[in-house]
Amino acid sequence: MANPAVRFQNVGQSFRVIQERPDTLREAFVHFFRRKPRSTHHDFEALKHISFDVPHGTTLGIIGRNGSGKSTILKIIAGVYRPSSGSVEVNGSIAPLIELGAGFHHELTGRENILINGLLLGLSKREIQRLEPAIIEFAEIGDFIDAPVKQYSSGMYMRLAFSVATAVDPDILLVDEILSVGDAGFRVKCFERIGNFREQGKTIILVSHDAEQIRDFCDRALLIHNGELIADTSPEAALARYEEVIGHPQPRTVSALPGG
Amino acid sequence: MLQLFSDVYRYRELIWALALKELRVRYKRSVLGFVWALLNPLMMMIILTLVFGSIMRFSIDHYAIFLLSMLLPWTFFSQALSYSVESVVSNAQLLKKVRVPKLVFPMAAVVANIINFLLSLLPLALLIVVLRFPLHWTWIYLPIPMVGLFLFTLGSAFFFAAINVFFRDISHIVQILLSAWFYASPIIYSLDFIPKKYHIFFRLNPMLYVLNGFRLSIYYGMLPSPGSTAMSLACGVAAVAIGFGLFCRYQDTFVYYI
Numbered sequence: 273m274a275n276p277a278v279r280f281q282n283v284g285q286s287f288r289v290i291q292e293r294p295d296t297l298r299e300a301f302v303h304f305f306r307r308k309p310r311s312t313h314h315d316f317e318a319l320k321h322i323s324f325d326v327p328h329g330t331t332l333g334i335i336g337r338n339g340s341g342k343s344t345i346l347k348i349i350a351g352v353y354r355p356s357s358g359s360v361e362v363n364g365s366i367a368p369l370i371e372l373g374a375g376f377h378h379e380l381t382g383r384e385n386i387l388i389n390g391l392l393l394g395l396s397k398r399e400i401q402r403l404e405p406a407i408i409e410f411a412e413i414g415d416f417i418d419a420p421v422k423q424y425s426s427g428m429y430m431r432l433a434f435s436v437a438t439a440v441d442p443d444i445l446l447v448d449e450i451l452s453v454g455d456a457g458f459r460v461k462c463f464e465r466i467g468n469f470r471e472q473g474k475t476i477i478l479v480s481h482d483a484e485q486i487r488d489f490c491d492r493a494l495l496i497h498n499g500e501l502i503a504d505t506s507p508e509a510a511l512a513r514y515e516e517v518i519g520h521p522q523p524r525t526v527s528a529l530p531g532g
Numbered sequence: 533m534l535q536l537f538s539d540v541y542r543y544r545e546l547i548w549a550l551a552l553k554e555l556r557v558r559y560k561r562s563v564l565g566f567v568w569a570l571l572n573p574l575m576m577m578i579i580l581t582l583v584f585g586s587i588m589r590f591s592i593d594h595y596a597i598f599l600l601s602m603l604l605p606w607t608f609f610s611q612a613l614s615y616s617v618e619s620v621v622s623n624a625q626l627l628k629k630v631r632v633p634k635l636v637f638p639m640a641a642v643v644a645n646i647i648n649f650l651l652s653l654l655p656l657a658l659l660i661v662v663l664r665f666p667l668h669w670t671w672i673y674l675p676i677p678m679v680g681l682f683l684f685t686l687g688s689a690f691f692f693a694a695i696n697v698f699f700r701d702i703s704h705i706v707q708i709l710l711s712a713w714f715y716a717s718p719i720i721y722s723l724d725f726i727p728k729k730y731h732i733f734f735r736l737n738p739m740l741y742v743l744n745g746f747r748l749s750i751y752y753g754m755l756p757s758p759g760s761t762a763m764s765l766a767c768g769v770a771a772v773a774i775g776f777g778l779f780c781r782y783q784d785t786f787v788y789y790i
Contacts, residue, residue, distance in 0.1 A: 287788065297701045351631035354784055366631075374629040379557045388553060391546040392632050 275363045277444050277475040278326040278349055283358035285319040285344055318344045320499045321358070328364070328443075331476040333490035333507055335514055341499045342479045346446050349477065364443030364475065367393060369434070378422035382413055382432055385421055389436045403439045410461075411435035431458055438465055444475045449482075463489075483511050533769070536635075536776050543636050550640035554615070555647060569648055573604065574655035581659065592722065594665050594751075600656055601750035602719040602743045605677075608649035609685050609739075610710045616641035616689035617696050617703045624790035634783045635776075638689040646682060656750075668753030677745025677756070680764035684742050687771025690779040697786050713739065738767040 319341045326332050334342045347353045348360055350368040375392045376385045386407055390400035408417050411431040413424075421429060438445070447466070466489070469476060480486055486493055486507045493510035495503035495517070503513045540547065559565045580603075581596040592598050619637035626632060653674075660667050696702040717739045718726075726734065734740055741763040745756045756764075 297699050300699070347629075352628065352787055368630050374626045375632075377553060377557065379560050380553060384553070384556070388546075388549050391549055392626070392630060397545045397549075 275361070276325040277328045277330070277362070277364055278477070279361040280322050280324050280345075280348075281359045281361075283319060283322045283348065283355045283360055284317065285341075285348065285353060286315040286317045286356045288315055318499050319348075319355075322496075322501050323358075324494060324501065324504055326475060326477065328475055329473040330492060331470055331478065331490045333486040333493040333510070334477065334479045334496060335481070335486060335493055335510060336496035337518055340496045342496050343448055345496070346448050346477065346479055349444070350446055362444070365394070365440075366444045366446060367437055367440040367442035369437050369445065369447045376421055376429070376433065379420055381420055382408075382411075382417040382424070385432070386436055389433070390439070393437065393440050395440060407432075407435045407439050410439075410465075412458075427455055427458070434462055438469075442474070444477065445469055447476065447478045447480075449480050486511060533773060533776075535780070536772065539633065539635055540639065543633050543639075546633075547636050547639050547643060550636060551643035551647065554640060554644040558644075569651045570655055573652035574658070577655060577659050581663070594663065597660060597663070597665050598722075598747070598751050599720060600659075601747040602717075604649065604652050604656060605681050605743055605746050606714065606717070606719050606739075607652075608645055609681065609688075609742075610714070611648070612642045612645035612685050613688055613692060613706060613710065615645065617692040617706050619689075620693045620697055620786060621700070621790055627787055627790060634786060635690070635779065638693040638779075639686070642682070642686050642689050645685075660750075666753060668749065670749040670753050670755055673749045673755055674746070676761060677742070677749070677764060680742050680745070680761075680768040683765075683768025684738065684771045687768065687773070687775035689775065691771070691775035694775075694779040694782055694786075697782070697789050713737075717743065719743065738771070741767055 322341075322345065334345060336342050344353065346368070348355050349362060350366060351362075375389045377388065380388070383404070386404060387397070387400055390403070391397065395403075411428070411434070413428055413432055416424060416428060421432070424432070445466070466476060470489075476489075478485070478489060490507045493503075493505065493507040494501060495510045495513050497517055502517065503510045505513070555566075555569070559568055562568060564571065577596065577600055580599060584590065584595040584599065616638040619641045620627070620634060623637050627634065657667060657671075692702055692706055716734075717737055718734065723731065723734060723740075741760060744760055745764060748754045748756045
């Protein structure tokens with residue numbers, strides 16, 4: 273496989289800042305009649321000229337402060353955003369562990385949600401039926417599988433979501449600091465599964481605040497600061513640079529907060 | 533249009549699962565569950581029959597059936613539209629996180645209501661038998677006006693769901709539009725009551741052609757003219773071309789506005 277799993281060439285992503293956009297017809301009319309210049313909005317550049325390659329089989333860490341653009345990179349790889357400039361190449365199937373359980377419906381049972389979530393992630397019904405026992409077993413849900421997920425504890429919810437998302441067997445796994453949730457035992461299991469993916473030669477892209485995770489897991493790390501790529505190097509060097517540029521990385525306890 | 537067919541085929545399992553989900557959630561936690569899909573229209577029909585059969589009498593024979601022959605497809609149209617207009621926006625959380633084909637959401641809302649509509653034809657047939665009204669052989673023609681109706685509804689669903697992403701007022705406007713549209717269409721009355729010189733305005737309403745086949749087949753036991761059938765299919769195809777075209781053109785930008 274000569275092509276890299278992911279290649280970013282000079283990628284930029286800008287967002288229009290929302291509060292000044294006419295949100296309703298009334299505002300649109302007002303703007304129209306006042307003949308206000310429509311330049312009341314400004315564009316926010318979330319990413320500026322980002323270029324990097326991720327060869328197949330690499331585990332890449334992305335570090336940076338909240339709001340630095342890490343998650344935006346993952347969303348571009350996942351195909352949620354189309355970059356405003358530059359080009360992105362993705363070779364291989366993707367499983368996004370971006371927000372676990374985003375497609376879950378609270379009134380439906382675990383089993384019904386496995387089906388819908390699996391279909392949303394691009395599996396066929398037959399594949400899901402084949403994988404279902406393994407998904408349920410890994411999630412350790414037991415009899416609750418036929419209860420509506422609104423009755424689940426948050427740990428059960430996360431376990432089921434993680435289990436569905438990783439059952440997809442992707443070429444490229446995108447992980448957005450979700451692994452800081454759940455109890456310690458399940459976290460270990462999650463990391464084991466991610467470790468298996470690594471051994472199978474899959475590509476993993478991991479966004480994290482946790483220096484230890486990056487150090488233990490990644491072959492390489494990117495440091496993003498204010499939308500710019502300021503380091504593309506070994507995890508150790510990237511973490512050292514992080515400390516230099518930003519102050520110290522956040523302590524472990526803080527990483528339990530959702531964010532990105 | 534071809535694009536639509538291939539996408540629908542590709543995502544058929546997902547669309548079907550989402551449509552069933554919608555129905556399941558609608559009837560969840562009720563003792564009778566799916567029976568409501570049959571019971572609900574049946575109760576409405578009984579009430580209408582009592583009101584128009586004994587209390588208010590019209591010059592139209594068997595007015596309840598006259599009315600229901602168009603009211604059921606209209607109810608489908610208006611419910612499908614009300615559900616689908618919010619369908620993209622209400623899945624914002626999902627669309628922002630995972631790459632999913634956006635067309636499945638309005639599509640699933642329409643499919644869920646198609647199932648409901650088809651189920652509601654059973655109580656109608658039952659009522660017709662009970663009232664000793666003839667169950668015309670022309671019922672077998674119904675799939676053809678249904679194609680026109682479903683396409684027209686789907687096109688409108690795509691159209692309004694897409695605009696609603698950019699202007700949230702649309703979901704309110706659709707409600708008003710639907711009630712105005714209801715009275716502007718000859719559903720509770722017959723076009724015969726309207727002086728000939730105004731017919732020209734009624735003929736501008738696509739719903740006239742889309743609904744016409746239902747009343748002719750169910751109430752009059754007649755087949756619509758080929759011209760009228762062609763018009764209803766043409767309205768359906770045009771609605772899909774416009775609605776789906778608009779939806780496709782803007783779907784990549786949805787994620788920035790929801």
